[in-house]
Amino acid sequence: MKKLINDVDNVLNESLKGFEAAHGDLVKINLDPKYVVRASSPVKGKVALISGGGSGHEPLHAGFVGTGMLDAACPGEVFTSPTPDQMLAAAEVVDGGAGVLFIVKNYSGDVMNFEMAAEMFEGEHASIITDDDVAVEDSLYTQGRRGVAATVIVEKIVGAAAEQKADLASLKALGDKVNRNSGTMGVALTSCTVPAAGKPTFDLAADKMEMGVGIHGEPGRRTVDLMSADDIAEEIIGAIVKDLETTKGDDVLLMINGMGGTPLMELYLMFDAAKRQCDDKGLNITRSLVGNYCTSLDMAGCSITLTRMDAEMTSLWDAPVKTAALNWG
Amino acid sequence: MKKLINDVDNVLNESLKGFEAAHGDLVKINLDPKYVVRASSPVKGKVALISGGGSGHEPLHAGFVGTGMLDAACPGEVFTSPTPDQMLAAAEVVDGGAGVLFIVKNYSGDVMNFEMAAEMFEGEHASIITDDDVAVEDSLYTQGRRGVAATVIVEKIVGAAAEQKADLASLKALGDKVNRNSGTMGVALTSCTVPAAGKPTFDLAADKMEMGVGIHGEPGRRTVDLMSADDIAEEIIGAIVKDLETTKGDDVLLMINGMGGTPLMELYLMFDAAKRQCDDKGLNITRSLVGNYCTSLDMAGCSITLTRMDAEMTSLWDAPVKTAALNWG
Numbered sequence: 053m054k055k056l057i058n059d060v061d062n063v064l065n066e067s068l069k070g071f072e073a074a075h076g077d078l079v080k081i082n083l084d085p086k087y088v089v090r091a092s093s094p095v096k097g098k099v100a101l102i103s104g105g106g107s108g109h110e111p112l113h114a115g116f117v118g119t120g121m122l123d124a125a126c127p128g129e130v131f132t133s134p135t136p137d138q139m140l141a142a143a144e145v146v147d148g149g150a151g152v153l154f155i156v157k158n159y160s161g162d163v164m165n166f167e168m169a170a171e172m173f174e175g176e177h178a179s180i181i182t183d184d185d186v187a188v189e190d191s192l193y194t195q196g197r198r199g200v201a202a203t204v205i206v207e208k209i210v211g212a213a214a215e216q217k218a219d220l221a222s223l224k225a226l227g228d229k230v231n232r233n234s235g236t237m238g239v240a241l242t243s244c245t246v247p248a249a250g251k252p253t254f255d256l257a258a259d260k261m262e263m264g265v266g267i268h269g270e271p272g273r274r275t276v277d278l279m280s281a282d283d284i285a286e287e288i289i290g291a292i293v294k295d296l297e298t299t300k301g302d303d304v305l306l307m308i309n310g311m312g313g314t315p316l317m318e319l320y321l322m323f324d325a326a327k328r329q330c331d332d333k334g335l336n337i338t339r340s341l342v343g344n345y346c347t348s349l350d351m352a353g354c355s356i357t358l359t360r361m362d363a364e365m366t367s368l369w370d371a372p373v374k375t376a377a378l379n380w381g
Numbered sequence: 382m383k384k385l386i387n388d389v390d391n392v393l394n395e396s397l398k399g400f401e402a403a404h405g406d407l408v409k410i411n412l413d414p415k416y417v418v419r420a421s422s423p424v425k426g427k428v429a430l431i432s433g434g435g436s437g438h439e440p441l442h443a444g445f446v447g448t449g450m451l452d453a454a455c456p457g458e459v460f461t462s463p464t465p466d467q468m469l470a471a472a473e474v475v476d477g478g479a480g481v482l483f484i485v486k487n488y489s490g491d492v493m494n495f496e497m498a499a500e501m502f503e504g505e506h507a508s509i510i511t512d513d514d515v516a517v518e519d520s521l522y523t524q525g526r527r528g529v530a531a532t533v534i535v536e537k538i539v540g541a542a543a544e545q546k547a548d549l550a551s552l553k554a555l556g557d558k559v560n561r562n563s564g565t566m567g568v569a570l571t572s573c574t575v576p577a578a579g580k581p582t583f584d585l586a587a588d589k590m591e592m593g594v595g596i597h598g599e600p601g602r603r604t605v606d607l608m609s610a611d612d613i614a615e616e617i618i619g620a621i622v623k624d625l626e627t628t629k630g631d632d633v634l635l636m637i638n639g640m641g642g643t644p645l646m647e648l649y650l651m652f653d654a655a656k657r658q659c660d661d662k663g664l665n666i667t668r669s670l671v672g673n674y675c676t677s678l679d680m681a682g683c684s685i686t687l688t689r690m691d692a693e694m695t696s697l698w699d700a701p702v703k704t705a706a707l708n709w710g
Contacts, residue, residue, distance in 0.1 A: 054570040054681060056613065056648075056682075057647060058609045063650060064646075066610075067646045067649040070651070070652035070653030070656070071649045071652075073652060073653060073669070074649065074669040074671045075669075107646065108644075111645055241385070261383070278383065281385050281386055282387050284385065308399075313679065314679065315439065315678050316444070316673065317393075317436065317439045317678070320399035320439070321386060321387075321396040323399035323402060324395045324399030324402060325399075340402070340403040340404075342399070347644060349644050349646070353385075354385060374709075379709050380708050
């Protein structure tokens with residue numbers, strides 16, 4: 053296993069310490085239990101947004117903690133759900149008196165642990181479950197669809213509305229709307245390697261790729277011969293458009309998300325390929341995001357996300373954000 | 382070869398088209414000859430900054446075109462110098478009447494072609510040659526030291542001063558100062574694969590890494606057994622500190638740069654390891670940058686850069702920047 057690490061048991065701790073040292077102006081980190089919170093926590097009168105999940109998907113979620121996005125992130129060990137005590141401790145630190153909104157990717161362990169934390173938390177709260185992955189129904193770690201890259205878009209849009217002091221019920225409804233209008237599908241050219249396992253999560257021959265892969269290397273729709281960027285874009289955009297039932301003239305945000313091991317040059321090439329598919333379907337790409345945002349350790353590959361946008365969502369997408377991984381306005 | 386591409390001959394063109402489609406608010410792209418310029422070009426009365434080099438190092442340089450950084454970038458084919466006609470055409474588009482400053486990484490082909498462009502360009506001009514790589518003297522593609530990740534820091538700091546309407550001579554002196562106060566060294570865990578070649582650039586056994594590797598996979602100081610993150614940080618920071626002749630109490634910017642195939646989790650872990658080395662040497666890390674900025678296609682590995690900062694450089698580093706890859710203030 054080739055990784056820039058010391059002891060496999062300390063990977064998460066050392067990475068979090070590095071994250072705090074690099075971004076101490078934005079975040080504070082607690083190591084026992086583990087959570088990352090806005091340096092300015094709590095923000096009085098604002099609904100606090102908390103997300104989390106297994107590590108290995110960086111910058112998700114710690115990279116999105118800051119003004120205009122998340123108040124807290126709870127990182128589990130690599131590809132392992134965080135525990136309820138992490139979520140509860142984070143909620144108590146960031147609660148500014150207007151309630152707490154949990155944003156949870158749809159994996160059974162995450163959902164169960166966030167539910168337990170929510171039950172123990174004494175303040176007002178609600179939850180959004182993201183399940184944007186159109187590849188498969190039910191999977192290795194979850195029932196129903198998996199929550200993947202559109203979680204970033206949910207966190208950005210709901211985070212902007214929270215910053216503008218929207219109330220808990222409105223934020224919950226907004227997050228559900230963004231999730232409902234988002235579809236994602238991924239493709240893996242290589243497996244990822246979990247540090248503690250020391251070997252690739254799955255086997256993939258030199259001439260094969262996994263269409264519809266999950267962000268932990270879970271099986272997708274099928275293992276196929278390597279396809280061109282154009283053919284990949286056609287299959288994925290086709291699947292998403294079918295799922296979202298888009299119509300000509302819809303405004304969309306197009307996100308090309310790297311899985312961690314694919315260079316930016318290829319991600320922009322995929323953007324070009326996906327854009328041509330969107331053009332063919334009569335979709336207007338009004339916003340875009342290209343880069344490594346919801347990764348799968350060192351996996352080569354990418355996912356494509358479309359979110360159907362309305363004026364409110366677009367305005368909230370454009371609103372200022374100041375985090376380690378997204379910063380504008 | 383596993384890559385998200387169509388035809389190997391169209392990789393650069395399609396990637397540039399995707400880049401323009403995703404960042405049309407920031408840049409305009411010309412495909413014959415190839416250059417990327419600020420959407421607002423030319424900016425009257427401002428010295429125009431132009432950089433460039435072989436592709437495959439994205440986001441370098443096109444990702445740094447925008448307000449507060451570069452006016453133009455000239456991308457060559459993968460790991461191939463751009464041609465003088467690209468640079469000349471870009472210079473003529475972005476020249477705002479206050480002169481043009483070329484920022485060139487020290488590779489013989491790049492230096493020669495930028496010199497030819499400078500000779501043909503009729504306006505006032507000067508050049509900065511970056512050569513921050515402390516690993517080796519002379520290498521596969523150059524005489525003297527290689528220009529690598531500190532080029533990003535030069536472009537940011539000089540770009541901020543140019544935005545504040547500093548004159549050509551001051552900018553040239555400032556860029557030379559940043560370069561002189563910067564040192565970088567990299568390590569590769571895997572080779573990169575150039576699309577047109579279709580196979581890894583160099584061989585590296587499963588238990589070996591290349592210490593001091595160049596950003597095209599050129600040989601470094603030596604091929605060694607895999608080392609821990611702490612040992613890598615100790616060797617690299619030791620080499621840079623020796624080269625820069627730092628003294629206790631110096632303020633430094635610490636940059637951990639991914640080579641393209643290494644996940645962010647490991648880069649933050651390397652930041653933690655490098656920070657402990659800096660602490661041991663009495664260096665104050667006053668600014669930081671962690672991510673994939675000067676890459677080598679899909680190579681796994683990273684480079685570490687230290688730049689000794691003074692108050693002027695720090696203030697210019699903090700100044701607003703709005704590009705695809707750096708955005709703050």
